Amino acid sequence: GAGVSQSPSNKVTEKGKDVELRCDPISGHTALYWYRQSLGQGLEFLIYFQGNSAPDKSGLPSDRFSAERTGGSVSTLTIQRTQQEDSAVYLCASSLGAGLTDTQYFGPGTRLTVL
């Protein structure tokens, strides 16, 4: 079956512009997660959704970052007024539920470059 898909695969933007990154989870998966992978920083948790609600927004690095999920499926991560330090690969994952036993499956990521 289809895995997690993300678009665009690459995004180059100028400092100060807003960007939107999209994630399509595996069909039937109720939980959706966003992570950021920066060079030398490993994988950093940003936010997760259970259905359309986001019980944990603690990982969002600043108020320029927001995410939404509608219809319990597609999610959009928005970064406003991008900065060079936002350059990273943004990874989305989904799982059947948000419980401990639910394995997360990852998409290919969106590589964001802020000039």
Place this chain on the structure above:
Amino acid sequence: AQKVTQAQTEISVVEKEDVTLDCVYETRDTTYYLFWYKQPPSGELVFLIRRNSFDEQNEISGRYSWNFQKSTSSFNFTITASQVVDSAVYFCALSELDPRNTPLVFGKGTRLSVIA
């Protein structure tokens, strides 16, 4: 606090050698899961294994094996007879029962290069 440490940042081996990737974790929960993911050059994280805190049996899958030891808080991963296709970054991760904690905490990864 949750923490996962992969002390080896890079490892290089010659094809057919065995290699062990180390993972040490910290948690206050008694119920947790440990994971290994593989990130090949294509970039997509691939799930390899999940292990719960109550099951310390070693796991073997083909050339892959995992050694979970609660006494040392370690969950090491061994690749036997390594192949060039094993070249990737490998991440160890921890998930705890406490819903107040970050859903999945990753180590910084170990980059494995297998040379023909």
